[in-house]
Amino acid sequence: GGEGGDTIQSKCSEFMGRVADEAQLDQNKPNVEDILSKLSEEDRRPYQNVFIQECEVITVLIKEIIRSLAEIELANKGELTMTEQMEKLMGEIFINKVPTTWMKLSFQSTRSLGSWLDNIKQRLEQLNSWKEDPTKEPYITFVNRLYNPASFLTAVRQVTARRDAVELNKLYIQTEVQKRWYWETNELPKKQYGDGAYVFGFQVEGARWDASGGLEESEPKKQFSVVPVVNCKPVPLVEGKEEKGVYMCPCYMNESRGKTFVFFAQLKTKHPPLRWTLAGVALILDVEGVSDAFPFGKEPAA
Numbered sequence: 001g002g003e004g005g006d007t008i009q010s011k012c013s014e015f016m017g018r019v020a021d022e023a024q025l026d027q028n029k030p031n032v033e034d035i036l037s038k039l040s041e042e043d044r045r046p047y048q049n050v051f052i053q054e055c056e057v058i059t060v061l062i063k064e065i066i067r068s069l070a071e072i073e074l075a076n077k078g079e080l081t082m083t084e085q086m087e088k089l090m091g092e093i094f095i096n097k098v099p100t101t102w103m104k105l106s107f108q109s110t111r112s113l114g115s116w117l118d119n120i121k122q123r124l125e126q127l128n129s130w131k132e133d134p135t136k137e138p139y140i141t142f143v144n145r146l147y148n149p150a151s152f153l154t155a156v157r158q159v160t161a162r163r164d165a166v167e168l169n170k171l172y173i174q175t176e177v178q179k180r181w182y183w184e185t186n187e188l189p190k191k192q193y194g195d196g197a198y199v200f201g202f203q204v205e206g207a208r209w210d211a212s213g214g215l216e217e218s219e220p221k222k223q224f225s226v227v228p229v230v231n232c233k234p235v236p237l238v239e240g241k242e243e244k245g246v247y248m249c250p251c252y253m254n255e256s257r258g259k260t261f262v263f264f265a266q267l268k269t270k271h272p273p274l275r276w277t278l279a280g281v282a283l284i285l286d287v288e289g290v291s292d293a294f295p296f297g298k299e300p301a302a
């Protein structure tokens with residue numbers, strides 16, 4: 001009780017306000033039944049399945065956020081008994097930490113609470129623009145806004161495997177960095193072998209991506225460098241083939257690395273790849289504090 005309680009309460013109601021107004025999380029969460037009603041059996045291809053799963057998991061998270069905040073509100077009005085779990089949740093909101101109970105249902109994230117909420121909104125934007133016509137493949141996928149980027153990359157391989165009657169495990173994802181940004185992308189990869197998908201949302205940690213086509217030393221004090229659009233293209237595995245001038249770069253979902261490994265990307269380099277291995281250079285998908293939407297701090301000219 002006392003003053004400490006009031007500040008925790010005011011911090012909580014401020015956060016509830018944010019959830020209610022800006023994000024309108026509740027109205028914005030994708031309606032899975034509605035999406036399914038727009039898809040015939042033939043329409044449910046690998047991309048659609050990934051997309052539906054993404055809608056399902058984020059909806060579960062949002063329902064829990066709304067439910068637990070409503071409960072706290074009732075407890076604060078004295079209409080419900082305040083439980084230890086509610087107090088713990090309020091305490092976590094107070095220190096700008098994503099509550100443990102939400103984290104269990106969340107995408108992998110190292111963000112602080114405010115930034116995490118903004119990130120949920122970005123993820124919803126992608127899902128909501130997709131659901132307009134769920135039968136279509138998007139021109140570009142923000143792979144850093146997916147719960148499960150690995151299953152998206154599997155879907156990219158499945159599309160090619162089915163089309164060309166190849167075994168799935170005989171295909172791997174080849175990453176071809178393009179010379180453009182996502183707002184300059186308004187087509188699907190050309191219909192050539194293993195078209196793949198255009199994705200955005202990779203950032204190099206420990207080096208920078210140089211437009212002339214390859215990894216270079218980081219600029220001073222810049223830990224991360226945003227990579228342009230990448231064509232993730234399924235190509236047949238050739239045993240024992242070593243590519244020259246390529247760094248096999250591990251990609252992780254967030255800065256904690258470790259268990260969040262997604263796949264190996266091939267990044268061109270004029271330097272010996274060992275140099276980047278020793279420097280621990282990796283691609284990170286979700287980085288707090290670097291806007292993936294407009295990586296250079298300003299919106300692109302229309």
